Each structure stands twice: as structure tokens, then as C-alpha cells.
Amino acid sequence: MLKYIQLSSYARNELIDITPRVEELVKKSGVSSGVVYLCCLHTTAGITINEGADPDVRRDISRFFEQLVPVDAPFDHSEGNSDAHVKSSLVGVSETVLINGGRLLLGTWQAIYFCEFDGPRTRKVAVKIVADR
Amino acid sequence: MLKYIQLSSYARNELIDITPRVEELVKKSGVSSGVVYLCCLHTTAGITINEGADPDVRRDISRFFEQLVPVDAPFDHSEGNSDAHVKSSLVGVSETVLINGGRLLLGTWQAIYFCEFDGPRTRKVAVKIVADR
Amino acid sequence: MLKYIQLSSYARNELIDITPRVEELVKKSGVSSGVVYLCCLHTTAGITINEGADPDVRRDISRFFEQLVPVDAPFDHSEGNSDAHVKSSLVGVSETVLINGGRLLLGTWQAIYFCEFDGPRTRKVAVKIVADR
Numbered sequence: 468m469l470k471y472i473q474l475s476s477y478a479r480n481e482l483i484d485i486t487p488r489v490e491e492l493v494k495k496s497g498v499s500s501g502v503v504y505l506c507c508l509h510t511t512a513g514i515t516i517n518e519g520a521d522p523d524v525r526r527d528i529s530r531f532f533e534q535l536v537p538v539d540a541p542f543d544h545s546e547g548n549s550d551a552h553v554k555s556s557l558v559g560v561s562e563t564v565l566i567n568g569g570r571l572l573l574g575t576w577q578a579i580y581f582c583e584f585d586g587p588r589t590r591k592v593a594v595k596i597v598a599d600r
Numbered sequence: 601m602l603k604y605i606q607l608s609s610y611a612r613n614e615l616i617d618i619t620p621r622v623e624e625l626v627k628k629s630g631v632s633s634g635v636v637y638l639c640c641l642h643t644t645a646g647i648t649i650n651e652g653a654d655p656d657v658r659r660d661i662s663r664f665f666e667q668l669v670p671v672d673a674p675f676d677h678s679e680g681n682s683d684a685h686v687k688s689s690l691v692g693v694s695e696t697v698l699i700n701g702g703r704l705l706l707g708t709w710q711a712i713y714f715c716e717f718d719g720p721r722t723r724k725v726a727v728k729i730v731a732d733r
Numbered sequence: 734m735l736k737y738i739q740l741s742s743y744a745r746n747e748l749i750d751i752t753p754r755v756e757e758l759v760k761k762s763g764v765s766s767g768v769v770y771l772c773c774l775h776t777t778a779g780i781t782i783n784e785g786a787d788p789d790v791r792r793d794i795s796r797f798f799e800q801l802v803p804v805d806a807p808f809d810h811s812e813g814n815s816d817a818h819v820k821s822s823l824v825g826v827s828e829t830v831l832i833n834g835g836r837l838l839l840g841t842w843q844a845i846y847f848c849e850f851d852g853p854r855t856r857k858v859a860v861k862i863v864a865d866r
Contacts, residue, residue, distance in 0.1 A: 469766075469831070469833060469838075500602075502637065502728070502730070504768065504829055504831060506829075506830070506831055506838065507840075508838075508839065508840030508841075508843065509840050509842075509843075510782075510783050510784040510790075510840065510842045510843055515689040515692075516643075516689075516693050516694075517643050517685055517688060517689050518643040518685055521677055521678075521679075523675075523676040523677040523678070523682075524643075524677050524682065524685050526676060527675040527676055527677050527682040527685065527686070528682075528685060528686050528689055531669065531673065531675075531682075531686045532686075534673075535668070535669075535801070536797065536801075540797065540800075542789075542793040542797070543789040543792060543793055544787055544789040544790050544793050545787075545789070546787075549789075549790065549793040549794075549797075552783055552784055552790050552793065552794060553793070553794050553797045553798075555783060556781040556782075556783050556794055556824055557690055557823055557824070558689055558690070559692055559781075559825055560782050560843075561782075561828065561829055561830075562694065563637055563639075563694055563696055563829060564639070564694075565602070565637060565639055565726055565728050567602060572602075572639065572641075572726055573641065574640075574641030574642055574643065574724075575641075576642075576643045577641065577642075577643055577693075591840075593831060593838055595768070595831050597768070597865065599730065600733065600866065633735075635770065635861070635863070648822040648825075649776075649822075649826050649827075650776050650818055650821060650822050651776040651818055654810055654812075656808075656809040656810040656811070656815075657776075657810045657815065657818050659809060660808040660809055660810050660815040660818065660819070661815075661818060661819050661822055664802065664806065664808070664815075664819045665819075667806075668801070668802075690823055691822055691823070692825055695827065696770055696772075696827055696829060697772070697827075698735070698770060698772055698859060698861050700735060705735075705772065705774075705859055706774065707773075707774030707775050707776065707857075708774075709775075709776045710774065710775075710776055710826075732863065733866070
């Protein structure tokens with residue numbers, strides 16, 4: 468089953484929790500045991516799994532990335548978003564999450580984040596759900 | 601087949617070789633061709649594949665991450681482990697390894713590491729083994 | 734189906750577009766819907782997905798990584814390539830790409846790159862193609 472999550476970002480750098488939307492797709496699929504593949508189809512964004520409880524964590528991560536890869540570092544690419552491309556390769560554009568008992572197998576504090584590095588934009592994440600035999 | 605590897609870390613930052621334990625689970629599964637999904641269920645740790653021969657390499661990696669993301673960088677999250685959350689998103693919490701001929705398909709020098717960034721702690725890695733049809 | 738892509742790098746740090754070679758293997762496999770697992774079997778290289786249109790982007794990424802992890806940082810490992818090991822863990826050694834309609838499911842600007850961090854060398858990427866049931 469291949470589906471897409473469409474979302475909008477509102478800041479240049481932002482982590483957006485997409486866990487409920489992935490969980491909803493898993494529930495609708497009726498798959499009780501299997502794997503979910505998440506693929507961000509963009510080159511200035513990514514996907515990561517990190518703490519979902521305290522919103523300070525996602526802001527700390529986003530802000531640290533801004534410092535680690537400054538937008539005004541000496542880059543050749545003329546669109547002014549090379550920092551976003553680098554951040555995308557650091558975080559990665561895909562994640563694989565297990566399904567167990569009809570639910571995402573995540574740790575107590577884990578949430579799935581779409582990482583926006585060149586917003587605000589409209590974005591798309593491919594979600595493929597594969598059931599065990 | 602879904603199993604868990606439990607492990608203990610002894611330092612705040614540490615790379616722990618879990619290759620033998622993953623190999624053992626693959627052997628027990630009897631799967632000769634397939635895929636192993638490894639998912640770290642924590643938000644201040646990760647999983648990486650890197651050199652297993654010279655222990656200096658894993659110490660170099662761990663120490664470089666400490667310098668790259670200092671524990672005392674200006675973070676909002678009040679638990680004092682925001683650096684560990686950032687490191688977790690840099691390294692990633694999951695890995696997919698192929699199984700071929702009943703063994704992990706790794707390069708000559710590759711080992712699978714659990715990356716501790718906020719130890720010492722007791723940790724858990726989910727291991728799902730899926731056979732080809 | 735398990736295949737290998739062999740390639741040669743010519744610089745110490747270099748991103749090499751392997752998209753056409755992965756696409757060719759998918760085409761040959763005849764799989765119309767499924768998953769491709771890409772595993773770099775080396776510890777001083779990696780795989781990333783990023784922009785394929787403007788060659789400045791891959792050069793910006795490669796050069797930024799050189800600055801982020803300097804070759805002459807204080808490392809213990811005596812082979813002088815600890816920076817390459819760190820870069821490998823930052824970028825990651827594997828990628829999972831979806832197959833849809835007999836083609837790689839990539840965004841408009843996405844390309845698959847082999848990341849060389851300790852070239853020039855001859856390298857190998859394992860490519861496993863799994864069809865949906």
C-alpha cells in the first residue's frame with residue numbers, strides 16, 4: 468500500500484510531528500505486523516525520529532542544525548539553500564518503522580518528525596506499508 | 601520474527617558493538633536470504649555501521665560527536681541532554697542490513713554499533729528479521 | 734534479487750550519482766512495485782539522496798563535510814582517515830528506495846549518491862530488490 472502525506476511548513480527551519488498521520492495510515496491498512504517505509508521526496512528536508520514529549524527538544528534540534536550548517540556558509544549553489552541540502556543529507560530523507568500489534572513500534576518517547584530546512588513550503592512524504600506474510 | 605536486544609552502557613558517550621548479537625538472532629531464525637531491521641527505541645541513542653577492527657575508530661567517532669555537539673551548547677530542554685537528542689538525529693535510530701547465505705551481508709571491516717549518547721543506561725533495540733519469499 | 738554496483742572514485746571527497754545504475758537494475762528485475770535496499774559495504778563512504786540537477790549542490794555538500802569534519806582533527810586511529818569514518822556515520826551507509834510503476838519513487842530533484850570520503854578507491858554497493866507480494 469502506497470500513500471502520501473501532504474503537509475505545510477510555516478518556518479524556514481521546523482520539525483513537524485507526523486506520527487499521528489502515519490499511525491492513522493497504519494490503522495486504515497489493517498496491517499497488524501509489518502514495516503512502514505517513509506520517504507521524503509524533497510532535497511531540502513528530511514525525516515527523523517526523536518523525542519515527542521517536550522517541544523523544547525524539537526526546537527533545540529532545529530536550532531542546533533541552523534548553527535551547525537549556517538545559511539551563509541561559503542556555498543556555490545546559487546539558490547541560497549545549500550545549507551538546507553546539507554542538513555537533509557545529515558538527517559536523511561527516509562525512515563523505516565516496524566509495525567507490531569497493529570501499531571507503530573516506537574519507544575515511549577519517540578515521535579516521527581518531518582524536518583523542514585527550507586520552508587515555508589508544501590511537502591509530500593511517501594508512505595509504503597508492507598505486511599508480513 | 602521480532603526480537604529485542606537488551607544492553608547496558610557504562611559511559612555517557614560510547615559505541616557498543618552489537619554485531620555478534622544480531623548475527624546470533626539471524627542464525628537462530630534460520631533465514632538464509634532476507635532483511636534485518638534494527639530499531640533503537642530511544643531518543644538519546646542511535647545505531648550506526650562503521651569499522652569494527654581498530655577500537656580507536658569507535659572512540660574517535662564518539663569523541664568527535666562530543667566536540668561537534670557540545671553538552672553545554674545553548675539548549676532550552678531542561679534535562680541537560682539536548683546534545684544527545686541532536687546526536688541521535690545525526691546518526692539515526694535505525695539500520696537495515698541484508699541477509700545473504702544465512703549471514704549478515706556486511707563489508708570486511710563493518711560492524712554494527714549501538715551509539716550511546718546519554719549513558720550509562722539500560723537500552724533496547726528491536727530486531728525484525730524478514731525472509732525473502 | 735541481490736546485485737552489486739562496482740564503481741571507482743577519483744577524488745578523496747566526492748559524491749557520485751548512481752541513480753542510473755540503480756534504475757537499470759530495477760528495470761532488469763522486472764519488479765513493478767517493491768523496495769530497493771542499497772548498502773555501501775565500506776566504512777569510509779556512505780549513501781545519500783540529494784539534488785541531482787545542479788552539480789554545485791553535490792560539491793557544496795562534499796566541501797561542507799570536509800570543513801565539518803577536518804582530516805587533521807585530533808584522532809587516535811593511525812590510518813589518517815578517521816574523518817572519513819565520522820562522515821560515513823553522519824551520512825549513513827544505507828538507503829531504502831521505493832519502487833512504483835516499475836521505476837524508483839524519487840522526488841523531481843532527487844538523485845542517489847555514493848559518498849566517497851577516502852578516495853580514490855574502487856567501491857561496491859549491494860543492491861537488493863524485493864517485489865511486493
